[in-house]
Amino acid sequence: MDNGLRRTLGVFDAVVVGLGAMVGAGIFAALAPAARAAGPAGGMLLAALAVAALIAYCNAHSSARLAARYPASGGTYVYGRERLGPFWGYLAGWGFVIGKTASCAAMALTVGAYVWPGQQHAVAVAAVVALTAASYGGVQKSARIARVIVAVVLAVLAGVVVVCLSSGAADAGRLGGAGGTGGGPAGIVGLLQAAGLLFFAFAGYARITTLGEEVRDPQRTIPRAIPLALGIALFVYAAVTVAVLSVLGADALAGSTAPLADAVRAAGWSELTPVVRVGAALAALGSLLALVLGVSRTTLAMARDGHLPRTLAAVHPRHQVPHHAELAVGAVVAVLAATTDLRGAIGFSSFGVLAYYAIANASAWTLGSGVKGRTVAAVGLSGCIVLACALPAASAVAGAAVLAVGALAYGVRSRIVRRT
Numbered sequence: 462m463d464n465g466l467r468r469t470l471g472v473f474d475a476v477v478v479g480l481g482a483m484v485g486a487g488i489f490a491a492l493a494p495a496a497r498a499a500g501p502a503g504g505m506l507l508a509a510l511a512v513a514a515l516i517a518y519c520n521a522h523s524s525a526r527l528a529a530r531y532p533a534s535g536g537t538y539v540y541g542r543e544r545l546g547p548f549w550g551y552l553a554g555w556g557f558v559i560g561k562t563a564s565c566a567a568m569a570l571t572v573g574a575y576v577w578p579g580q581q582h583a584v585a586v587a588a589v590v591a592l593t594a595a596s597y598g599g600v601q602k603s604a605r606i607a608r609v610i611v612a613v614v615l616a617v618l619a620g621v622v623v624v625c626l627s628s629g630a631a632d633a634g635r636l637g638g639a640g641g642t643g644g645g646p647a648g649i650v651g652l653l654q655a656a657g658l659l660f661f662a663f664a665g666y667a668r669i670t671t672l673g674e675e676v677r678d679p680q681r682t683i684p685r686a687i688p689l690a691l692g693i694a695l696f697v698y699a700a701v702t703v704a705v706l707s708v709l710g711a712d713a714l715a716g717s718t719a720p721l722a723d724a725v726r727a728a729g730w731s732e733l734t735p736v737v738r739v740g741a742a743l744a745a746l747g748s749l750l751a752l753v754l755g756v757s758r759t760t761l762a763m764a765r766d767g768h769l770p771r772t773l774a775a776v777h778p779r780h781q782v783p784h785h786a787e788l789a790v791g792a793v794v795a796v797l798a799a800t801t802d803l804r805g806a807i808g809f810s811s812f813g814v815l816a817y818y819a820i821a822n823a824s825a826w827t828l829g830s831g832v833k834g835r836t837v838a839a840v841g842l843s844g845c846i847v848l849a850c851a852l853p854a855a856s857a858v859a860g861a862a863v864l865a866v867g868a869l870a871y872g873v874r875s876r877i878v879r880r881t
Contacts (some may be wrong), residue, residue, distance in 0.1 A: 472675045472686050474608075475669050479690030482665025482751035483612060484697050489721060489741040490571060491662045491807060492705065495542040497717040498853075500560035503711040504615030506605035509655035510702055513697050516848060517663035520818040523866035525684040526834065528669075535762025536755075537821040542766070544824035548871060553820040554763045555867035558756055560813025560860070562790065565589070565752045566797035567810070571745040573798075575738045585798035593791030594749045596757070597777075597784055608748035617740030618701055620722050620733065621690030625704035628728035638705060653825070653851035657815070660848060661686045661807045662698065663691070665813040666752060686853030753790055760786040768874070808856025812849050816864060819845035 470478070492506075499505040529538040535554065542550025571589045573581035597605055625631060667688050669676075676682045705714060705724040717723045722737045761783035764773035777784040822841035828834060850857060 464513070468677045468679075470682070472665065472682050472689070473681055475676055475686035476690045476693075477607050477611055478751055478754070479665055479669045479686060480611045480693060481747040482755070483663060483690065483694040484611065484618070484744070487615060487662025487748070488618065488698055489719075489744055492702065493661055493715060493717050494807060495655040495658040496711055496720075498651050498658060499711070500651045501711050501715075502637065503635050503706045505652055505712075506655060506706065506711060507699075507702060508872055509652050510659055510698060512652065512656035512844075513659040513663055513848075514698075516660060516818075516841060516844035517691060517695075518688075519559070519837045519844060522834075523822045523841055524818075525687045525826055526828055527821065527880050528683040528687075529680045530742060530828070532676065533762070535759050537824065538759050538762050538818050540569070540824040541820045544827045545820065547766075548868075549820050550753060551763070551766075551768055551871050552769070552864060552867060553817050554759050555871075556813040556816045556860075556864055557759050559863050559867070560810045560817075561752050561756045562793055563797070564810040565749055565790070565794040566801060567807070568745045568749040569794065569798040572742050572749070575687075575742040575745070577780050582799050586795050588746060589791055589795045589798055592746065592753055592785060593795075596750065596753050596787050597780065597782060601712055607747060607750060609667075610743050610750070614740055614744045615697065617737060617743075618697055618721075621725060622700045622704040624730050624733065625708045625724050625728045628730075630728050631704075631707040632710075633707060637780070647727060649707045650851060653848060654853065657697075657811050657848035657852045658807055660815065662810045663694065664811075664818075665694070711798055720754045749839065753787065753794070757783050757786040757790045760790060760812065768782060768871070769829070777857065808852045811854050812852055812860030813863065815845040815849040816860065 483815070495509060496506050499509050524537070524540075527537075527544075531539050531543055533539050536557070538550050538554030538557065541553045566585070569585035569588050570581060573584035577584050666729075669683060676686075701721070705720055708724045708727045709717065709720065713723070713727075714720050719738075719741070721741070722734045725731070725733045725737055753792065760769060760773050761776075763769045764771055764786065773786045773789055774783070775785040776782065819842055822838045822845065824843070826835055826838040850858070
């Protein structure tokens, strides 16, 4: 039986998959906690967005170079293994799978919170089952679903921007003011912590690299798709952040549980609040779909190398998808969505993804390719480390503990293999 995946995605579909993971739940979920960390000056939140975007660009540049060299499923798990050694590849894969599985559950619970708050867990489980079934039908089918979701979410976000900026409640002074008391760390620490939290919203372009084995002409497609997806996402995030800040201000944004809905209401368009709620639910669905795709492909790559059960490396003979890995990921996420509230997992997820990209940048450094390539890799590596350390202490400690458990498991397995 053929154990390879089918190459069906072009540049447009790859960009859509990346946007589905980025332009969505991140902008609905990450703005408020980032505003709390940045403090009462709206300009600090915008500066944090710029820092997060800079690190994301460096990561994207390094990832694109590596993906062109190693167009296989697994992303940084493969790059770290090939450039730095098996341990570093494994650690990247471990951090990605654990952190993003928790993110899957958080996105499912976000769907439930917006669609039917009284039955949040039941809706979350139903969403996981439905999207796992969709991804089981093939990556091309998943890409078509992502197109619809991205189109709707972009339309909703455009409506939020227009409504806010054209309203009488908009005040440009809120974009740089320092009024209020704030509740986050002061100065550079708050800026970096906010940037680390906002990085959660940029991390979706990793899904393009983890699908490297399903992209047509990956040496050209992936390096084109990643910067396109990242650039579109940055433009959208900047526009939405400016619009919401101009209406709510930093203090009100920091205290909001649904900032985009609150911004529309403050702009005098309360009747559009249900539309924003639907957009948020669809955004979370899009992120969940992209996450299931990415986590299952990294699981496939790790199972192929024996770091996870070999059965997870099976590829469906007709649909050409890693069906055992997708079902396993879906089952774990469904259990978490049914039993746990993980909406506070943004910091934990950011820590895992920043560790993942730190290894990607270290891998890209070994490629050489002149001053620009190494400079970008160095900035990306140092930036990932700084942002990870600046995250809230609980998130950083939990993330470090998960990586330590993974490293211990790797050591035990390696010792057992050497003895046999």
